[in-house]
Amino acid sequence: MPVIESNGGQIWRRRDRTQTLLRWGMWLIGTAVFLYCWKQISDATTWFFVWDAPRIANDIWTRATPPKWEYITQLGRPIWDTLNIATLGTMISLCIAVPVAFLAARNTTPSRFIIRPLALLIIVSTRSINSLIWALLLIAIIGPGVLAGVVAIAIRSIGFCAKLLYEAIEEIDESQVEAVTATGASRWQVMAYGIVPQILPAFAGIAVFRWDINIRESTVLGLVGAGGIGLQLQSSLNVLAWPQVSLILLVILLAVVISEWVSAKVRGAII
Amino acid sequence: MSAAHPAHRELDDMLGRRWRKPHLIARPWLRWTLGIGLAVYLVAAFLTIPVDWHRVYEGLDRGWQFVLAFTTPDFVTRFADIREGMIESIIMTVAASVVGIAISIPIGLGAARNIAPLPVYMICRGIVAVSRALQEIIVAILLVAIFGFGPLAGFFTLSFATIGFLSKLLAEDIESMDRVQAEAIRASGASWMQWINYGVQPQVMPRLIGLSMYRLDINFRESAILGLVGAGGIGATLNTAFDRYEYDTAAAILIIIIVIVMGLEYLSGLIRGRVQ
Numbered sequence: 001m002p003v004i005e006s007n008g009g010q011i012w013r014r015r016d017r018t019q020t021l022l023r024w025g026m027w028l029i030g031t032a033v034f035l036y037c038w039k040q041i042s043d044a045t046t047w048f049f050v051w052d053a054p055r056i057a058n059d060i061w062t063r064a065t066p067p068k069w070e071y072i073t074q075l076g077r078p079i080w081d082t083l084n085i086a087t088l089g090t091m092i093s094l095c096i097a098v099p100v101a102f103l104a105a106r107n108t109t110p111s112r113f114i115i116r117p118l119a120l121l122i123i124v125s126t127r128s129i130n131s132l133i134w135a136l137l138l139i140a141i142i143g144p145g146v147l148a149g150v151v152a153i154a155i156r157s158i159g160f161c162a163k164l165l166y167e168a169i170e171e172i173d174e175s176q177v178e179a180v181t182a183t184g185a186s187r188w189q190v191m192a193y194g195i196v197p198q199i200l201p202a203f204a205g206i207a208v209f210r211w212d213i214n215i216r217e218s219t220v221l222g223l224v225g226a227g228g229i230g231l232q233l234q235s236s237l238n239v240l241a242w243p244q245v246s247l248i249l250l251v252i253l254l255a256v257v258i259s260e261w262v263s264a265k266v267r268g269a270i271i
Numbered sequence: 272m273s274a275a276h277p278a279h280r281e282l283d284d285m286l287g288r289r290w291r292k293p294h295l296i297a298r299p300w301l302r303w304t305l306g307i308g309l310a311v312y313l314v315a316a317f318l319t320i321p322v323d324w325h326r327v328y329e330g331l332d333r334g335w336q337f338v339l340a341f342t343t344p345d346f347v348t349r350f351a352d353i354r355e356g357m358i359e360s361i362i363m364t365v366a367a368s369v370v371g372i373a374i375s376i377p378i379g380l381g382a383a384r385n386i387a388p389l390p391v392y393m394i395c396r397g398i399v400a401v402s403r404a405l406q407e408i409i410v411a412i413l414l415v416a417i418f419g420f421g422p423l424a425g426f427f428t429l430s431f432a433t434i435g436f437l438s439k440l441l442a443e444d445i446e447s448m449d450r451v452q453a454e455a456i457r458a459s460g461a462s463w464m465q466w467i468n469y470g471v472q473p474q475v476m477p478r479l480i481g482l483s484m485y486r487l488d489i490n491f492r493e494s495a496i497l498g499l500v501g502a503g504g505i506g507a508t509l510n511t512a513f514d515r516y517e518y519d520t521a522a523a524i525l526i527i528i529i530v531i532v533m534g535l536e537y538l539s540g541l542i543r544g545r546v547q
Contacts, residue, residue, distance in 0.1 A: 030369075037366040041422045044359070044503070049419035057417045084316045128532035129525060130496045132408065133506075136513050137521070141337065142330040146320045193292070220408045224499065237412065249409065256404050 068243035082228035086214035089153025101165035127159030135226040146227035168202035212263035219252045337518045345519035356505035360494040368487045371433025379441030402435025411502040422503030448474045477546040484539030
């Protein structure tokens with residue numbers, strides 16, 4: 001136990017001297033790195049604009065309020081598109097994520113050295129690229145529109161769903177699988193009666209969770225031209241129609257809150 | 272004998288019948304409503320999505336070129352742009368993570384019901400809710416409008432998003448901590464600071480470090496798109512590359528992003544393994 005001697009008595013310390021020095025050094029390096037980063041950001045900033053920011057913010061606020069309520073009539077279709085992008089995207093991604101997850105899980109993969117790393121690569125690469133970037137790419141390939149949004153959301157969700165799902169598969173109770181195998185079941189029967197029932201609740205939870213995230217993401221996909229309410233946001237921003245912008249932001253906020261509520265309710269019912 | 276016990280009767284009913292898998296949703300009416308509703312929705316959704324199949328067919332060729340570009344990524348031609356954008360992304364990520372984590376610790380403490388008094392709790396939960404409801408890219412658009420183009424807007428965006436994420440998870444962790452240890456510290460006559468420092472902090476520290484690493488990872492991924500709306504980082508370079516159909520440069524940028532994310536994930540795995 002680290003102690004310090006003072007006036008002949010021993011006083012308890014949390015760390016001994018080397019640990020303290022080491023920590024101090026780490027903090028020093030960390031602070032230096034942070035200050036360097038801040039310096040770079042600061043150099044790239046026009047500070048005049050920043051000092052002017054409160055006035056600008058106030059200006060935007062006065063322009064944006066009150067929201068242009070009658071504009072809501074033009075938002076019906078974009079909201080429907082947004083919902084479709086999120087829902088269809090989630091469904092397609094689940095169809096792809098399930099096989100990928102089975103290939104990636106240690107206990108179900110057909111080959112540990114070839115197929116599993118491949119499946120993991122798919123998971124990492126689809127996960128690390130944001131759906132907006134996928135949307136940009138798909139717009140360049142298949143043209144702007146809802147379809148690009150659906151596919152972007154689908155690709156982006158594969159990694160997320162497959163990762164959570166393969167972790168669920170790896171955590172299953174092997175004794176049930178063994179019991180089904182012992183009855184002479186084929187490989188597919190083992191899958192259907194031994195593994196699937198165990199991961200079904202996790203699967204449903206993941207699906208709803210991802211759908212909730214996808215609603216959020218699909219509201220902004222339109223910013224790059226992939227359909228949905230983001231298109232309206234972009235065009236309103238382009239013509240500086242701030243009352244419309246504020247209404248759209250309110251609608252997006254409402255959509256996010258509702259989807260989060262739905263997903264929490266459904267997950268509560270499943271678990 | 273069989274009529275004596277309800278469980279036996281249930282068993283007798285099942286005897287002689289073929290076993291069937293129980294349904295995921297037990298109540299038939301709910302199952303059917305959901306199934307039919309889903310089918311109707313799918314038909315409606317497919318009918319309302321306009322798809323220009325001709326355009327899609329034409330695009331397949333470009334898609335294939337992009338896939339090919341991944342085998343020959345071009346790091347060299349736009350090296351200066353890529354390097355500048357990447358460094359800006361990393362700088363934004365690091366600075367925003369540090370500031371975001373530093374702010375989210377007090378807010379996380381305030382949002383934990385077993386530590387904070389009710390008014391503080393309500394305020395902190397409000398901050399968390401607002402931060403979580405607004406997406407990064409929308410915050411970035413507003414902040415770019417207010418602060419002008421550049422990494423400062425991105426820095427504020429990421430810090431703001433970090434607060435919502437980290438405070439919420441930290442508060443949940445504090446709420447589920449072991450009260451006994453904290454009470455023991457308090458019983459020794461500790462002040463509030465000492466109580467937090469010796470009673471609460473050691474319990475939540477491993478998870479806080481793990482979450483911070485995870486958030487660093489998320490922040491880096493998000494910083495890659497902030498450039499699309501002018502908030503600094505690699506996104507602007509990437510956008511230009513797509514606009515000019517320079518797929519090999521775009522592929523190079525995407526590969527760098529994937530590698531850095533993988534590296535961060537590996538690092539966070541190592542650090543989490545050490546602290547837990």
